[in-house]
Amino acid sequence: MAVVALLAAVFALSPAAAPPVKLRQVSVPRSAVVGTVWQARVSLKRSGRPYVGAASLRATGPVTVMGRVRKLGKGVFALALTFPLDGRFGVTVTAGGRRLTVGSVVADVPPNALVQDPFAVAADGAGVVIGQNQSGQLLRASSGGATVLAPLSGIVHVYAAPSGALYALQLAGGRVLRVDPSSGATTELGSFDGATSVAADAAGNVYVAIYAGRVLRVTPGGVVSAIAGTGEEGYTGDGGLATAAKLFHPHGIAVGADSAVYIADTENRRIRRIDPTSGIITTLGDNVGITVSVAVGRDGTVYSADVVRDGLGGGVVQITPAGVTTRILSTEANGVAVGPDGTVYANQQAAKRVRRLVRPGVWATVIRGA
Numbered sequence: 001m002a003v004v005a006l007l008a009a010v011f012a013l014s015p016a017a018a019p020p021v022k023l024r025q026v027s028v029p030r031s032a033v034v035g036t037v038w039q040a041r042v043s044l045k046r047s048g049r050p051y052v053g054a055a056s057l058r059a060t061g062p063v064t065v066m067g068r069v070r071k072l073g074k075g076v077f078a079l080a081l082t083f084p085l086d087g088r089f090g091v092t093v094t095a096g097g098r099r100l101t102v103g104s105v106v107a108d109v110p111p112n113a114l115v116q117d118p119f120a121v122a123a124d125g126a127g128v129v130i131g132q133n134q135s136g137q138l139l140r141a142s143s144g145g146a147t148v149l150a151p152l153s154g155i156v157h158v159y160a161a162p163s164g165a166l167y168a169l170q171l172a173g174g175r176v177l178r179v180d181p182s183s184g185a186t187t188e189l190g191s192f193d194g195a196t197s198v199a200a201d202a203a204g205n206v207y208v209a210i211y212a213g214r215v216l217r218v219t220p221g222g223v224v225s226a227i228a229g230t231g232e233e234g235y236t237g238d239g240g241l242a243t244a245a246k247l248f249h250p251h252g253i254a255v256g257a258d259s260a261v262y263i264a265d266t267e268n269r270r271i272r273r274i275d276p277t278s279g280i281i282t283t284l285g286d287n288v289g290i291t292v293s294v295a296v297g298r299d300g301t302v303y304s305a306d307v308v309r310d311g312l313g314g315g316v317v318q319i320t321p322a323g324v325t326t327r328i329l330s331t332e333a334n335g336v337a338v339g340p341d342g343t344v345y346a347n348q349q350a351a352k353r354v355r356r357l358v359r360p361g362v363w364a365t366v367i368r369g370a
Contacts, residue, residue: 256300346363
């Protein structure tokens with residue numbers, strides 16, 4: 001009998017046997033601004049009376065965020081959270097051993113009026129450069145702000161070269177421009193009919209992809225020559241000289257740290273690589289979708305942005321130096337860039353956003369338009 005009495009006493013004191021804490025929402029905003037304090041109030045009750053214990057707060061979404069709880073009195077608590085990136089978060093309060101759902105909050109960065117039609121993205125040591133097509137100017141952007149780098153519109157491709165120079169392609173006339181990264185001063189390097197994208201290597205050679213299925217090289221002295229493509233639509237030539245290969249409407253180009261040239265072979269849904277020594281062309285990875293932009297990290301990892309067609313595709317694909325292909329973003333993207341520190345950026349024209357890869361599976365908005 002003594003043992004039974006002891007067990008009864010233990011269960012009576014057990015937290016599990018205590019009446020559950022219940023939540024009554026008082027004031028819970030459904031939206032928040034990234035980087036600023038989001039505040040709410042809730043009341044907690046137990047057995048119809050104000051809850052007098054302690055409480056903790058967390059929000060779970062793209063990342064998990066722990067917040068601050070302050071007791072205001074009579075079971076009413078003030079909640080405070082700061083969201084480090086955008087996304088939908090579920091907010092919960094833990095009290096009396098029970099986790100209570102407060103609600104969901106959508107966190108976002110504030111819109112920027114300068115971001116009107118982001119079409120292309122590049123990344124250098126000073127941040128992100130955004131080229132805009134139908135409206136807007138060439139911007140330099142960072143988290144929370146943007147400035148006009150140059151009064152250029154109609155920009156469909158931008159590229160940050162190892163030399164530090166920026167290059168932009170203006171759709172009208174296929175004008176290739178070199179842009180000073182600090183002052184925004186521009187120098188026209190030439191006009192190329194049907195040009196879709198531009199890149200440059202450490203030696204100052206400029207590469208221009210042509211819609212008709214060619215890639216041109218322009219030396220610092222202004223000499224122009226074809227380094228890939230016959231001008232005929234098709235998918236041939238792997239293992240041979242790039243000048244004898246067929247490309248199908250290439251829309252992106254980049255240069256690796258080893259001076260290899262990478263081509264977004266758009267309608268072939270492939271990334272092609274030209275060896276800098278032999279001039280041999282090969283194909284990387286598997287089907288990457290309707291690729292329109294390509295970027296290469298210093299470690300040789302290749303990134304491809306592909307657009308939606310017939311309701312399929314859209315996003316960013318990563319191809320390792322070993323040839324392993326992985327989709328790392330599955331929403332609309334029409335541009336991709338890699339910064340000197342290895343940070344990957346994606347441009348989303350329809351959403352008017354530029355995003356950065358925080359870690360596998362987690363992207364954060366750098367800047368967005370209204």
